[in-house]
Amino acid sequence: MYISWMADSRFPRAGTVEKSPEALHITSASDSLTCTKTSIVNMPESTPWSSALPATTFGNTDMEKDFPAVLTFKGVSVVLENNSVWKQFYKCGTEMILTKQGRRMFPYCRYRLTGLDPNQQYSLVLSIVPSGQYRYRWSASRWEVTGRAEHQNQGLIRAFSHHYSPCRGSDWMNSLVSFYKLKLTNNSQDQDGHIILHSMHRYIPRLHIIPVPDGGIMTFTFPQTEFMAVTTYQNFRITQLKINHNPFAKGFREDGNNPRLNRIARETRLVLKPIMSKPARKDEPYVPCIRGKHALGDLVLVAPKQESAATSVAPEVQQGLKVWMSPKARSVTANSSTSTPGSSPRFCKRRKKMNRRWSNFRGRECKTAAASSTVVLSPSLTGAMQPEMDDIEGLLFVSFTSKVKH
DNA sequence: TCTTACACCTT
DNA sequence: CAAGGTGTAAG
Numbered sequence: 195m196y197i198s199w200m201a202d203s204r205f206p207r208a209g210t211v212e213k214s215p216e217a218l219h220i221t222s223a224s225d226s227l228t229c230t231k232t233s234i235v236n237m238p239e240s241t242p243w244s245s246a247l248p249a250t251t252f253g254n255t256d257m258e259k260d261f262p263a264v265l266t267f268k269g270v271s272v273v274l275e276n277n278s279v280w281k282q283f284y285k286c287g288t289e290m291i292l293t294k295q296g297r298r299m300f301p302y303c304r305y306r307l308t309g310l311d312p313n314q315q316y317s318l319v320l321s322i323v324p325s326g327q328y329r330y331r332w333s334a335s336r337w338e339v340t341g342r343a344e345h346q347n348q349g350l351i352r353a354f355s356h357h358y359s360p361c362r363g364s365d366w367m368n369s370l371v372s373f374y375k376l377k378l379t380n381n382s383q384d385q386d387g388h389i390i391l392h393s394m395h396r397y398i399p400r401l402h403i404i405p406v407p408d409g410g411i412m413t414f415t416f417p418q419t420e421f422m423a424v425t426t427y428q429n430f431r432i433t434q435l436k437i438n439h440n441p442f443a444k445g446f447r448e449d450g451n452n453p454r455l456n457r458i459a460r461e462t463r464l465v466l467k468p469i470m471s472k473p474a475r476k477d478e479p480y481v482p483c484i485r486g487k488h489a490l491g492d493l494v495l496v497a498p499k500q501e502s503a504a505t506s507v508a509p510e511v512q513q514g515l516k517v518w519m520s521p522k523a524r525s526v527t528a529n530s531s532t533s534t535p536g537s538s539p540r541f542c543k544r545r546k547k548m549n550r551r552w553s554n555f556r557g558r559e560c561k562t563a564a565a566s567s568t569v570v571l572s573p574s575l576t577g578a579m580q581p582e583m584d585d586i587e588g589l590l591f592v593s594f595t596s597k598v599k600h
Numbered sequence: 601t602c603t604t605a606c607a608c609c610t611t
Numbered sequence: 612c613a614a615g616g617t618g619t620a621a622g
Contacts, residue, residue, distance in 0.1 A: 291617095291618090292602095293602095293603085294602095294603075294604095297616085297617095298616070298617095300616095300617090380602085393601080393602080394601090425601065425602050425603080426601075426602075427618080433618075436617080436618080437617085437618075440616085440617070440618095441609080441610055441611090441616090441617090442608095442609065442610060442611090442615090442616040442617040442618095443608095443609080443616085443617045443618060444608085444609055444610075444617085445607075445608040445609045445610095445617070445618085446608085446609090446617070446618055446619085602622100603621100603622085604620100604621090604622085605619100605620095605621095606618105606619085606620095607617100607618105607619095608616105608617080608618100609615100609616080609617070610614105610615090610616075610617095611613100611614085611615085611616090
């Protein structure tokens with residue numbers, strides 16, 4: 195086992211990226227990495243692939259497996275800091291999106307380190323290695339093996355060096371180590387140093403703690419961080435988890451945090467929740483006001499045309515819940531006809547498309563107080579719903595048809 | 601299956 | 612404020 199700084203003549207290989215001629219070459223019994231200072235690591239083909247789990251157990255919720263939040267090796271301990279989120283995803287079968295330009299992982303790998311030599315310098319490197327040797331497809335709500343894994347082009351196998359690397363053990367231990375900058379891509383021509391993966395293949399991240407300039411590599415692998423690489427989300431539950439946990443996806447959330455609306459949704463088993471009716475008496479609670487019902491019972495409701503949002507909408511709605519307002523209502527209530535998006539040609543052109551897009555499991559936030567037609571979308575309770583919206587006579591009807599056979 | 605333009609959001 | 616991270620619909 196040795197580690198040395200060297201100008202690696204094999205680097206770059208075809209298809210790899212080189213931003214510095216100087217490379218860190220590391221070899222151990224189980225790992226052999228070539229790592230530039232610019233976050234690129236090449237791993238020779240001989241690198242053994244770790245397979246944390248048998249192919250058939252991916253995302254198997256029946257499996258009561260113990261996912262250690264902490265791993266220890268040679269006195270060094272690594273805590274998977276966001277273990278609980280990883281576990282939630284794992285139970286559904288974690289999926290990570292690959293894009294041409296590179297996509298961040300969510301969840302990403304976040305560790306807390308202890309037991310390092312405070313004065314020793316370390317580099318921290320994340321590699322993402324194939325897990326198992328199969329290719330998969332999403333079929334009837336589960337993953338199934340469709341064949342052998344695609345060959346992993348040696349020159350394209352990379353890893354990602356943490357942007358603090360290298361630094362002292364004490365520095366690593368004094369802060370969380372997050373690989374949020376790491377990006378995944380399916381572009382084999384990628385020139386940005388992103389991790390290149392194959393869609394529909396399983397992978398698992400590994401943390402390498404590399405003492406520099408010399409010392410034994412320590413590799414830590416948390417089985418709950420295993421994931422399927424995809425270009426489009428396959429499992430709806432994963433999409434929902436992403437939306438609910440990733441701050442950047444907040445725009446797609448319905449108010450999942452509102453206990454009252456959640457409770458009503460559960461009790462009524464409505465996919466859509468109506469706005470709240472005005473209480474008959476002051477001390478009465480707001481109650482759902484259901485004006486229509488879909489044949490399948492999946493449905494619906496509407497705000498009466500004449501009622502203003504101020505009086506008909508429940509307090510939580512007024513407090514910033516997502517509220518969808520019909521385009522007609524928007525243009526009517528808008529105070530400026532020139533600066534209003536709804537009146538601009540471009541906006542009108544796109545309006546229908548936008549409504550359709552945003553009608554799916556979310557609403558538009560209503561920022562003006564007086565909405566004459568408002569609908570509150572509930573947290574999505576059932577997955578495979580297709581919304582249709584029609585604005586008729588000032589009443590907004592929203593119905594969902596279920597793709598699932600009853 | 602994968603790519604793209606996009607509204608909406610965080611940072 | 613501008614840059615850039617989200618899932619989505621459409622193709």
